[in-house]
Amino acid sequence: MAKSANIETQLVHLGRTSADDVLAVNPPLVRASTTVFPTLAAFRQSYHGIAFETARYGRSGTNTVFELQTAMAALCHAESCLATGSGLNALIAVLGAHAEPDKQILVQNDVYGPARVYAETELRRFGCRVSFFKDLNQLSDLICDRTTLVLIEVPTSLTMQMLDVRQVCNIAQKFGVPVACDSTWGTPCYFDAHGLGIDISIHAATKYINGHSDVILGLITGSYEKLASTRAWCSLYGTHVAPDAAWLGLRGLRTLDVRMERHQENAFIVAQWLSKHKLVEKVLFPVLSTDAAHLLWRQQFSGGAGPFTIELAECDETSFSRFIDALTLFGLGTSWGGFESLVMPALPHNLRATEVLPDVGRRVRLHIGLENAGDLCDDLDGALSKL
Numbered sequence: 001m002a003k004s005a006n007i008e009t010q011l012v013h014l015g016r017t018s019a020d021d022v023l024a025v026n027p028p029l030v031r032a033s034t035t036v037f038p039t040l041a042a043f044r045q046s047y048h049g050i051a052f053e054t055a056r057y058g059r060s061g062t063n064t065v066f067e068l069q070t071a072m073a074a075l076c077h078a079e080s081c082l083a084t085g086s087g088l089n090a091l092i093a094v095l096g097a098h099a100e101p102d103k104q105i106l107v108q109n110d111v112y113g114p115a116r117v118y119a120e121t122e123l124r125r126f127g128c129r130v131s132f133f134k135d136l137n138q139l140s141d142l143i144c145d146r147t148t149l150v151l152i153e154v155p156t157s158l159t160m161q162m163l164d165v166r167q168v169c170n171i172a173q174k175f176g177v178p179v180a181c182d183s184t185w186g187t188p189c190y191f192d193a194h195g196l197g198i199d200i201s202i203h204a205a206t207k208y209i210n211g212h213s214d215v216i217l218g219l220i221t222g223s224y225e226k227l228a229s230t231r232a233w234c235s236l237y238g239t240h241v242a243p244d245a246a247w248l249g250l251r252g253l254r255t256l257d258v259r260m261e262r263h264q265e266n267a268f269i270v271a272q273w274l275s276k277h278k279l280v281e282k283v284l285f286p287v288l289s290t291d292a293a294h295l296l297w298r299q300q301f302s303g304g305a306g307p308f309t310i311e312l313a314e315c316d317e318t319s320f321s322r323f324i325d326a327l328t329l330f331g332l333g334t335s336w337g338g339f340e341s342l343v344m345p346a347l348p349h350n351l352r353a354t355e356v357l358p359d360v361g362r363r364v365r366l367h368i369g370l371e372n373a374g375d376l377c378d379d380l381d382g383a384l385s386k387l
Protein backbone atom coordinates (compact mmCIF):
# COMPACT_ATOMS: atom_id res chain seq x y z
CA MET A 1 0.00 0.00 0.00
CA ALA A 2 1.00 3.62 -0.48
CA LYS A 3 2.35 4.81 2.83
CA SER A 4 0.18 7.30 4.64
CA ALA A 5 0.02 8.45 8.23
CA ASN A 6 -3.64 9.31 7.82
CA ILE A 7 -6.01 6.82 9.35
CA GLU A 8 -8.69 7.29 6.67
CA THR A 9 -6.25 6.12 3.99
CA GLN A 10 -4.84 3.37 6.18
CA LEU A 11 -8.29 1.95 6.93
CA VAL A 12 -8.99 1.65 3.23
CA HIS A 13 -5.65 0.23 2.13
CA LEU A 14 -4.20 -1.86 4.96
CA GLY A 15 -4.70 -5.62 5.06
CA ARG A 16 -5.37 -6.09 1.36
CA THR A 17 -2.08 -7.59 0.19
CA SER A 18 -3.61 -10.87 -0.93
CA ALA A 19 -6.41 -9.16 -2.88
CA ASP A 20 -4.05 -8.67 -5.81
CA ASP A 21 -3.71 -12.45 -6.19
CA VAL A 22 -7.39 -12.78 -6.95
CA LEU A 23 -7.85 -9.48 -8.83
CA ALA A 24 -10.40 -8.28 -6.27
CA VAL A 25 -10.78 -5.32 -3.96
CA ASN A 26 -11.11 -7.46 -0.84
CA PRO A 27 -8.66 -10.15 0.21
CA PRO A 28 -9.94 -13.67 -0.37
CA LEU A 29 -11.53 -15.54 2.52
CA VAL A 30 -9.25 -18.49 3.21
CA ARG A 31 -10.88 -21.24 5.24
CA ALA A 32 -8.60 -24.09 6.20
CA SER A 33 -8.04 -26.68 8.87
CA THR A 34 -5.13 -28.30 7.08
CA THR A 35 -2.40 -26.17 5.58
CA VAL A 36 -0.73 -28.04 2.73
CA PHE A 37 2.92 -27.50 1.84
CA PRO A 38 4.61 -27.98 -1.50
CA THR A 39 7.79 -29.48 -0.04
CA LEU A 40 9.04 -31.11 3.14
CA ALA A 41 11.38 -28.17 3.63
CA ALA A 42 8.46 -25.72 3.58
CA PHE A 43 6.52 -27.89 6.04
CA ARG A 44 9.45 -27.92 8.45
CA GLN A 45 10.07 -24.22 7.98
CA SER A 46 6.50 -23.40 9.03
CA TYR A 47 7.27 -24.62 12.54
CA HIS A 48 10.00 -22.02 12.90
CA GLY A 49 7.68 -19.12 12.10
CA ILE A 50 5.92 -16.95 14.69
CA ALA A 51 2.79 -18.64 16.06
CA PHE A 52 -0.43 -17.06 14.77
CA GLU A 53 1.49 -15.26 12.03
CA THR A 54 2.62 -18.25 10.03
CA ALA A 55 0.48 -20.68 8.03
CA ARG A 56 1.05 -23.97 9.85
CA TYR A 57 -2.28 -25.46 10.84
CA GLY A 58 -5.76 -23.94 10.64
CA ARG A 59 -5.92 -23.26 14.35
CA SER A 60 -3.01 -20.86 14.16
CA GLY A 61 -4.70 -18.84 11.44
CA THR A 62 -4.99 -18.50 7.69
CA ASN A 63 -3.98 -15.62 5.49
CA THR A 64 -7.32 -13.88 6.13
CA VAL A 65 -6.52 -13.69 9.84
CA PHE A 66 -2.98 -12.52 9.11
CA GLU A 67 -4.30 -9.70 6.90
CA LEU A 68 -6.50 -8.43 9.74
CA GLN A 69 -3.71 -8.69 12.30
CA THR A 70 -1.24 -6.84 10.07
CA ALA A 71 -3.76 -4.06 9.43
CA MET A 72 -4.63 -3.71 13.12
CA ALA A 73 -0.99 -3.67 14.25
CA ALA A 74 -0.23 -0.84 11.80
CA LEU A 75 -3.34 1.13 12.81
CA CYS A 76 -2.38 0.86 16.47
CA HIS A 77 1.30 1.69 15.93
CA ALA A 78 2.22 -1.71 17.32
CA GLU A 79 4.66 -4.37 16.12
CA SER A 80 2.19 -7.17 16.32
CA CYS A 81 -1.45 -8.13 16.71
CA LEU A 82 -3.03 -11.36 17.94
CA ALA A 83 -6.63 -12.16 17.02
CA THR A 84 -8.79 -14.16 19.42
CA GLY A 85 -12.21 -15.74 19.26
CA SER A 86 -13.85 -13.01 21.35
CA GLY A 87 -13.05 -9.84 23.25
CA LEU A 88 -13.45 -11.76 26.49
CA ASN A 89 -11.06 -14.41 25.21
CA ALA A 90 -8.51 -11.65 24.54
CA LEU A 91 -8.84 -10.31 28.10
CA ILE A 92 -8.59 -13.82 29.57
CA ALA A 93 -5.55 -14.67 27.42
CA VAL A 94 -3.71 -11.58 28.70
CA LEU A 95 -4.73 -12.20 32.34
CA GLY A 96 -4.03 -15.93 32.17
CA ALA A 97 -0.65 -15.43 30.52
CA HIS A 98 0.52 -13.19 33.38
CA ALA A 99 -0.82 -15.30 36.25
CA GLU A 100 1.58 -17.19 38.46
CA PRO A 101 1.07 -18.75 41.87
CA ASP A 102 1.96 -16.27 44.62
CA LYS A 103 2.33 -13.41 42.18
CA GLN A 104 -0.16 -10.57 41.96
CA ILE A 105 -2.36 -9.10 39.23
CA LEU A 106 -3.95 -5.69 39.73
CA VAL A 107 -7.28 -5.05 38.06
CA GLN A 108 -9.19 -1.79 37.90
CA ASN A 109 -12.51 -2.00 39.73
CA ASP A 110 -15.06 -1.58 36.97
CA VAL A 111 -13.45 -3.45 34.07
CA TYR A 112 -15.67 -5.50 31.78
CA GLY A 113 -17.65 -7.71 34.20
CA PRO A 114 -16.83 -11.20 32.87
CA ALA A 115 -13.09 -10.37 32.89
CA ARG A 116 -13.39 -9.39 36.52
CA VAL A 117 -15.21 -12.64 37.31
CA TYR A 118 -12.44 -14.64 35.60
CA ALA A 119 -9.81 -12.83 37.67
CA GLU A 120 -11.71 -13.38 40.90
CA THR A 121 -12.40 -17.05 40.32
CA GLU A 122 -9.96 -18.81 37.99
CA LEU A 123 -6.87 -16.72 38.69
CA ARG A 124 -7.35 -17.03 42.44
CA ARG A 125 -8.02 -20.76 42.14
CA PHE A 126 -4.70 -20.95 40.34
CA GLY A 127 -3.03 -19.35 43.34
CA CYS A 128 -2.46 -15.94 41.82
CA ARG A 129 -3.31 -12.98 44.01
CA VAL A 130 -5.79 -10.61 42.48
CA SER A 131 -6.48 -7.16 43.87
CA PHE A 132 -8.78 -4.46 42.60
CA PHE A 133 -8.10 -0.74 42.58
CA LYS A 134 -10.21 2.27 41.73
CA ASP A 135 -7.70 5.08 41.45
CA LEU A 136 -4.01 5.97 41.23
CA ASN A 137 -3.58 6.07 45.01
CA GLN A 138 -4.90 2.56 45.47
CA LEU A 139 -2.77 1.36 42.56
CA SER A 140 0.37 2.89 44.13
CA ASP A 141 -0.46 1.29 47.47
CA LEU A 142 -0.98 -2.18 46.00
CA ILE A 143 1.74 -2.48 43.37
CA CYS A 144 4.83 -4.40 44.50
CA ASP A 145 7.64 -6.67 43.34
CA ARG A 146 5.24 -9.57 43.00
CA THR A 147 2.96 -7.72 40.56
CA THR A 148 3.00 -9.19 37.05
CA LEU A 149 0.26 -7.17 35.33
CA VAL A 150 -1.97 -4.11 35.70
CA LEU A 151 -5.26 -4.26 33.78
CA ILE A 152 -7.31 -1.13 33.16
CA GLU A 153 -10.19 -0.05 30.93
CA VAL A 154 -10.93 3.53 29.81
CA PRO A 155 -13.63 4.51 30.21
CA THR A 156 -14.91 1.59 32.28
CA SER A 157 -17.90 -0.40 31.09
CA LEU A 158 -21.22 0.99 32.37
CA THR A 159 -19.75 3.27 35.06
CA MET A 160 -17.73 5.33 32.52
CA GLN A 161 -14.89 6.03 34.96
CA MET A 162 -11.67 7.47 33.57
CA LEU A 163 -8.09 6.99 34.76
CA ASP A 164 -5.00 8.99 33.88
CA VAL A 165 -3.40 6.36 31.64
CA ARG A 166 0.05 8.01 31.53
CA GLN A 167 0.17 8.06 35.32
CA VAL A 168 -0.88 4.40 35.52
CA CYS A 169 1.96 3.54 33.13
CA ASN A 170 4.46 5.64 35.11
CA ILE A 171 3.56 3.89 38.35
CA ALA A 172 3.77 0.44 36.74
CA GLN A 173 7.01 1.20 34.95
CA LYS A 174 8.80 1.87 38.24
CA PHE A 175 8.16 -1.78 39.09
CA GLY A 176 8.77 -3.05 35.56
CA VAL A 177 5.14 -4.18 35.37
CA PRO A 178 3.36 -4.28 31.99
CA VAL A 179 0.05 -2.43 31.68
CA ALA A 180 -2.81 -3.89 29.65
CA CYS A 181 -5.79 -1.77 28.66
CA ASP A 182 -9.22 -2.62 27.30
CA SER A 183 -9.35 -0.03 24.52
CA THR A 184 -12.65 -1.10 22.98
CA TRP A 185 -14.57 2.13 23.60
CA GLY A 186 -12.04 4.46 21.98
CA THR A 187 -11.24 2.28 18.93
CA PRO A 188 -7.97 2.81 17.03
CA CYS A 189 -9.56 6.01 15.64
CA TYR A 190 -9.91 7.88 18.93
CA PHE A 191 -7.59 6.20 21.40
CA ASP A 192 -3.84 5.75 20.85
CA ALA A 193 -3.21 3.27 23.67
CA HIS A 194 0.43 2.56 22.86
CA GLY A 195 1.15 6.27 22.39
CA LEU A 196 0.01 6.80 25.99
CA GLY A 197 2.39 4.08 27.21
CA ILE A 198 0.13 1.01 27.28
CA ASP A 199 2.06 -2.21 26.64
CA ILE A 200 -0.83 -4.47 25.70
CA SER A 201 -4.00 -3.07 24.17
CA ILE A 202 -7.15 -5.16 23.91
CA HIS A 203 -10.12 -4.61 21.62
CA ALA A 204 -13.45 -6.37 21.52
CA ALA A 205 -13.57 -6.11 17.71
CA THR A 206 -17.10 -7.45 18.13
CA LYS A 207 -18.03 -3.83 18.77
CA TYR A 208 -17.01 -0.96 16.48
CA ILE A 209 -14.33 -2.68 14.44
CA ASN A 210 -16.81 -5.13 13.02
CA GLY A 211 -19.57 -2.58 13.45
CA HIS A 212 -22.46 -4.65 12.16
CA SER A 213 -23.52 -6.78 15.15
CA ASP A 214 -22.82 -10.07 13.42
CA VAL A 215 -19.39 -11.19 14.61
CA ILE A 216 -17.62 -12.05 17.86
CA LEU A 217 -13.91 -11.21 17.66
CA GLY A 218 -11.02 -10.03 19.84
CA LEU A 219 -7.74 -8.30 18.97
CA ILE A 220 -4.63 -7.72 21.09
CA THR A 221 -1.81 -5.38 20.05
CA GLY A 222 1.69 -4.76 21.39
CA SER A 223 5.36 -5.48 20.78
CA TYR A 224 6.54 -9.04 20.15
CA GLU A 225 8.25 -8.95 23.52
CA LYS A 226 5.21 -7.77 25.45
CA LEU A 227 2.88 -10.20 23.65
CA ALA A 228 5.21 -13.21 23.99
CA SER A 229 3.55 -14.78 27.02
CA THR A 230 0.04 -14.10 25.67
CA ARG A 231 0.99 -15.66 22.33
CA ALA A 232 2.29 -18.73 24.15
CA TRP A 233 -0.90 -18.90 26.24
CA CYS A 234 -3.07 -18.72 23.08
CA SER A 235 -1.03 -21.52 21.53
CA LEU A 236 -1.31 -23.69 24.64
CA TYR A 237 -5.05 -23.15 25.05
CA GLY A 238 -5.95 -23.66 21.41
CA THR A 239 -7.23 -20.14 20.84
CA HIS A 240 -8.68 -19.80 17.39
CA VAL A 241 -10.33 -17.20 15.19
CA ALA A 242 -12.70 -18.22 12.43
CA PRO A 243 -11.39 -16.80 9.13
CA ASP A 244 -14.98 -15.70 8.39
CA ALA A 245 -14.93 -13.53 11.53
CA ALA A 246 -11.55 -12.07 10.60
CA TRP A 247 -12.81 -11.31 7.09
CA LEU A 248 -15.83 -9.45 8.45
CA GLY A 249 -13.56 -7.63 10.89
CA LEU A 250 -11.46 -6.44 7.97
CA ARG A 251 -14.56 -5.33 6.09
CA GLY A 252 -15.69 -3.41 9.16
CA LEU A 253 -12.37 -1.58 9.38
CA ARG A 254 -12.91 0.03 5.96
CA THR A 255 -15.67 2.28 7.28
CA LEU A 256 -14.61 2.55 10.93
CA ASP A 257 -13.70 6.24 10.88
CA VAL A 258 -16.80 7.24 8.92
CA ARG A 259 -19.07 5.38 11.32
CA MET A 260 -17.24 6.74 14.36
CA GLU A 261 -17.79 10.31 13.20
CA ARG A 262 -21.55 9.76 13.11
CA HIS A 263 -21.61 7.82 16.40
CA GLN A 264 -19.69 10.68 17.99
CA GLU A 265 -21.95 13.38 16.60
CA ASN A 266 -25.18 11.54 17.48
CA ALA A 267 -24.08 10.49 20.97
CA PHE A 268 -23.18 14.06 21.82
CA ILE A 269 -26.55 15.40 20.65
CA VAL A 270 -28.54 12.69 22.46
CA ALA A 271 -26.47 12.92 25.67
CA GLN A 272 -26.84 16.69 25.80
CA TRP A 273 -30.56 16.42 25.21
CA LEU A 274 -30.90 13.78 27.95
CA SER A 275 -28.87 15.83 30.42
CA LYS A 276 -31.57 18.52 30.22
CA HIS A 277 -34.48 16.12 30.68
CA LYS A 278 -36.21 16.37 34.06
CA LEU A 279 -36.52 12.58 34.50
CA VAL A 280 -32.82 12.01 33.91
CA GLU A 281 -30.81 12.43 37.10
CA LYS A 282 -27.39 11.95 35.62
CA VAL A 283 -25.63 11.32 32.35
CA LEU A 284 -22.34 9.47 32.75
CA PHE A 285 -20.46 10.46 29.62
CA PRO A 286 -16.98 11.98 29.74
CA VAL A 287 -17.58 13.70 26.40
CA LEU A 288 -19.92 16.15 28.15
CA SER A 289 -18.07 19.15 29.61
CA THR A 290 -20.07 18.73 32.84
CA ASP A 291 -18.71 15.19 33.43
CA ALA A 292 -16.08 14.78 36.17
CA ALA A 293 -13.85 12.84 33.76
CA HIS A 294 -14.17 15.33 30.89
CA LEU A 295 -10.66 16.77 31.17
CA LEU A 296 -9.04 13.34 31.23
CA TRP A 297 -11.12 12.35 28.24
CA ARG A 298 -9.95 15.41 26.30
CA GLN A 299 -6.34 14.70 27.16
CA GLN A 300 -6.44 11.03 26.18
CA PHE A 301 -8.98 10.68 23.39
CA SER A 302 -9.36 12.39 20.05
CA GLY A 303 -13.07 11.60 19.83
CA GLY A 304 -16.05 10.11 21.64
CA ALA A 305 -17.87 6.85 21.06
CA GLY A 306 -21.57 5.98 21.24
CA PRO A 307 -22.08 4.09 24.52
CA PHE A 308 -22.88 5.98 27.73
CA THR A 309 -24.92 5.45 30.86
CA ILE A 310 -27.82 7.44 32.27
CA GLU A 311 -29.39 7.39 35.68
CA LEU A 312 -33.14 7.84 35.67
CA ALA A 313 -35.13 9.42 38.44
CA GLU A 314 -36.24 6.91 41.05
CA CYS A 315 -39.01 4.69 39.69
CA ASP A 316 -40.58 1.30 40.33
CA GLU A 317 -40.08 -1.80 38.22
CA THR A 318 -43.38 -1.40 36.39
CA SER A 319 -42.75 2.11 35.14
CA PHE A 320 -39.15 1.21 34.35
CA SER A 321 -40.42 -1.64 32.16
CA ARG A 322 -42.90 0.74 30.52
CA PHE A 323 -40.01 3.06 29.61
CA ILE A 324 -37.84 0.30 28.15
CA ASP A 325 -40.70 -1.39 26.29
CA ALA A 326 -41.91 1.89 24.79
CA LEU A 327 -38.64 2.47 22.93
CA THR A 328 -39.02 1.66 19.27
CA LEU A 329 -35.67 2.65 17.69
CA PHE A 330 -33.48 1.30 20.51
CA GLY A 331 -33.08 -2.46 20.47
CA LEU A 332 -33.03 -4.10 23.90
CA GLY A 333 -29.88 -6.16 24.14
CA THR A 334 -26.33 -6.67 25.34
CA SER A 335 -23.34 -5.41 23.40
CA TRP A 336 -22.88 -2.27 21.31
CA GLY A 337 -20.82 -0.95 18.44
CA GLY A 338 -23.17 -1.86 15.62
CA PHE A 339 -24.94 0.64 13.38
CA GLU A 340 -28.08 0.40 15.51
CA SER A 341 -29.01 2.05 18.79
CA LEU A 342 -29.34 -0.17 21.82
CA VAL A 343 -30.56 0.05 25.38
CA MET A 344 -29.62 -2.20 28.30
CA PRO A 345 -30.42 -1.99 32.01
CA ALA A 346 -27.07 -1.62 33.81
CA LEU A 347 -27.56 -4.22 36.48
CA PRO A 348 -25.54 -3.79 39.67
CA HIS A 349 -24.75 -7.50 39.81
CA ASN A 350 -22.91 -7.11 36.53
CA LEU A 351 -20.65 -4.61 38.14
CA ARG A 352 -20.06 -5.36 41.78
CA ALA A 353 -19.22 -1.69 41.99
CA THR A 354 -21.99 -1.08 44.48
CA GLU A 355 -20.41 2.03 45.89
CA VAL A 356 -20.78 3.82 42.57
CA LEU A 357 -24.03 2.18 41.65
CA PRO A 358 -26.69 2.55 44.31
CA ASP A 359 -29.85 0.78 43.20
CA VAL A 360 -32.02 3.86 43.60
CA GLY A 361 -32.31 5.62 40.30
CA ARG A 362 -32.23 3.11 37.48
CA ARG A 363 -29.08 3.06 35.45
CA VAL A 364 -29.43 2.39 31.78
CA ARG A 365 -26.68 1.95 29.21
CA LEU A 366 -27.42 3.41 25.81
CA HIS A 367 -25.56 2.86 22.61
CA ILE A 368 -26.21 5.62 20.11
CA GLY A 369 -26.27 4.27 16.59
CA LEU A 370 -26.18 5.82 13.14
CA GLU A 371 -29.86 6.81 12.95
CA ASN A 372 -31.01 10.41 12.80
CA ALA A 373 -30.22 11.99 16.18
CA GLY A 374 -33.54 13.86 16.31
CA ASP A 375 -35.43 10.61 15.78
CA LEU A 376 -33.51 9.04 18.66
CA CYS A 377 -34.35 11.96 20.97
CA ASP A 378 -38.02 11.72 19.97
CA ASP A 379 -38.01 8.00 20.71
CA LEU A 380 -36.47 8.58 24.14
CA ASP A 381 -38.87 11.45 24.82
CA GLY A 382 -41.88 9.26 24.08
CA ALA A 383 -40.57 6.44 26.27
CA LEU A 384 -39.61 8.77 29.14
CA SER A 385 -43.15 10.08 29.20
CA LYS A 386 -44.23 6.55 30.20
CA LEU A 387 -42.10 6.60 33.35
Ligand SMILES: *Cc1c(COP(=O)(O)O)cnc(C)c1O
Pocket (backbone or CB within 6 Å): 085, 086, 087, 088, 089, 112, 153, 157, 182, 184, 185, 204, 205, 206, 207, 216, 217, 218, 335
Ligand atom coordinates in the same frame (compact mmCIF):
# COMPACT_ATOMS: atom_id res chain seq x y z
C1 LIG B 1 -18.09 -6.42 24.75
C2 LIG B 1 -16.88 -6.09 25.48
C3 LIG B 1 -15.91 -7.05 25.71
C4 LIG B 1 -16.12 -8.51 25.34
O1 LIG B 1 -16.11 -8.71 23.96
P1 LIG B 1 -16.81 -10.03 23.34
O2 LIG B 1 -16.29 -10.07 21.96
O3 LIG B 1 -18.28 -9.84 23.44
O4 LIG B 1 -16.33 -11.19 24.15
C5 LIG B 1 -14.78 -6.67 26.37
N1 LIG B 1 -14.57 -5.40 26.76
C6 LIG B 1 -15.49 -4.44 26.54
C7 LIG B 1 -15.21 -3.06 26.98
C8 LIG B 1 -16.66 -4.74 25.89
O5 LIG B 1 -17.58 -3.79 25.70
